[in-house]
Amino acid sequence: MARTPAKSPAAAKPKADPIPNRERPGEPDRYKASKEELLEFYRQMTLIRRFEERAGQLYGLGLIGGFCHLYIGQEAVAVGLQSALNNDTDSVITGYRDHGHMLAYGIDPKLIMAELTGRQAGISKGKGGSMHMFSVEHKFYGGHGIVGAQVSLGTGLAFKHKYANDGGVCLAYFGDGAANQGQVYESMNMAELWKLPIIFVIENNGYAMGTAVGRSSSEDQLYRRGESFRVPGMQVDGMDVLAVRGAIEEALKWVRAGKGPIVMELKTYRYRGHSMSDPAKYRTREEVQAMKDSSDCIDHAKRELEAMGVSEGDLKKIDKDIRQIVAEAADFAEQSPEPNPEELYTDVLVGTY
């Protein structure tokens, strides 16, 4: 976490400033969840897992089209982070792997699944699809298909929080691939200059599509990416929901105190391919299996709940309820009608001219 000295031309400033003097966010502690809180995290993560498995199945059945990027493996990130937000004031924006973030908000799985099948009842009336989902009501601003675009947009959301002095913080998620896009750094610079309330959340799942982080990033410790803009960073075990929650508590303290943006790198892993059509030849099955066996966020929470005295029966009951919710969402998404043909022409412009 120590800052590395700024690399400035030797002639200009031979000695970089002694960085340790600069204030840093505190070292996060693992969150001490009550049994009820951890049960809720478990429930949300399991809901995302089962929802995504079902989405994958519906894709295989031909009911979901286009691109479909599943969140399986990464559940602890969205659940841990979003559990700490103030839903009345804080905003969230992400890229195209967005189903989990919406579910973590408690948005009705039926509306999300119906968007995936392209139906009128979907959250974007069937016009957006998997990559383009939004819920302004929940301050969830999408759902963006162009790698990195959401980072600048999120900085704009943070600009609004500061401008209106509404006390809100923006959580802008992006992946290790997007972390190399230029606009990310243009945004970080402005965010620090203007002390905008934004958390840059890098969901580092190790692979930008088929390219491992080490093959695309000269600095692969992505939490350091803000340092040259004086944006501090923290690296977090993204497979442990309580570590994630603990880390964002510190991050929020920093940002809410008006100290400007912060970078959080969540080390996570996606079990499935980049999208449904990814052959995933760039990693071994053993690697994927080892992550599932040793680091699964749901298994992890389950063991901890059992240690807290939650019976296997109680967990099975939750699992069963979730299967029911997901089955109903899938059913709803299949049965709902397609959009009215007139919808083709609606929402292009707001006004009439």
Added chain:
Amino acid sequence: MAIELKMPALSPTMEEGTLAKWLVKEGDAVKSGDILAEIETDKATMEFEAVDEGTIAQILVPEGTDGVKVGAPIAMLAAEGEDASAAKPAPKAEEPKEEAPKEEAKPAVPDATTPHQMETAARQLVADVAAAEKAGVDARDPEIPEGTEMVKTTVREALRDAMAEEMRADDRVFVMGEEVAQYQGAYKVTQGLLDEFGDRRVIDTPITEYGFAGVGTGAAMAGLRPIVEFMTFNFAMQAIDHIINSAAKTNYMSGGQMRAPIVFRGPNGAAARVGAQHSQNYGPWYASVPGLIVIAPYSAADAKGLLKAAIRSEDPVVFLENELLYGQSFPVPKLDDFVLPIGKARIAKEGKDVTLVSYSIGVGVALEAAVKLAEEGIDAEVIDLRTLRPLDTETVLKSLAKTNRLVVVEEGWPTCSIASEISAVVMEQGFDDLDAPVLRVTNVDVPLPYAANLEKLALIKADDVVTAAKKVCYKA
């Protein structure tokens, strides 16, 4: 309570695949997320995962089986607590319609639907291309010498071959882009190039379009011959500044001293259900920029001959491919060095009653419309523009002088389109030849919707071309 596991569709257009490998055997207990099998198509290998928990009761399709239809039962899963031996297999593994014994469907699994192909208007576009090719209406290029052997080649292979040939011939040529090397191309267009040319010349970039478009342009200014692949041209919008401000204007601004011989290539236009941000035709955008060459081929032969010409050109070229055409096969001449001229349209089908002008996948739609029009006694001429800038107005005007009627078919928005440009050119230079106003058949003027039914309404259709052609012939 047995659950039938069915052959899934791994991509929107998949009809059948190979069951390459089973990773479980009969009697194995499986749970959600376990990988059961590997399935292959011509494009990809995919893992087939379990969604439900249970025990593999029977494997119905042995590994190594080719041509397994989407929806065919491939195994039986006995649900939790059920005796695996009690799970009866479906009577026939080949027929997806056969109902397996599902006496008491598990309430949590209501969707025992048979997999079917995803609904998408893209399939109709592809079908038009395939039908036109099958009907043999597409005339052969006069550039190809009489008697040349023709080899059925996909557009994907033709593009790869063009790059490989030019790379063999000229060490200055290299390819860079996202997933072009180790992954063999996001759409497999660069397949095999890394193996042959190594990582000095086939270069994986980070996801940094603006950066690598600039790096490529700089390398071109310094004398190399870069081919920059965009995963799709939608992502090239991140890089459009370098394409236009850096590459297109260099030669002019330097008074002819400094050139930018670079090819920007990748898929353009609508694909299957990928929604508004991934479905745009940039033909008209780039074609409006002086200093650029813009090519948008339809057939595999044109893709090959024109990409080779583009790589050799001293000017920056925007080379617009089409994802839906990648898998389509066309005859390609078997010649050592097949290069086509830039800026020349091709008469894809001769006719005398009406001229249909198009480019890229729109040519397939226009050819299919020509087949339908022939059934109604209208003999349509189809022109494939191939190059959008510079536009071969001569070929268009010559055809108009013959037919006196013209319809432009464009898979893209109508406003400020290639169709608009053709209309203007025809009015300015061919006014006296016109017996009817020029009509435009284009996509609907909205961002492309995701929903299957709306997508169908938004994209061009051969029937709309037929209607327009009849209208200009006053036979509506």
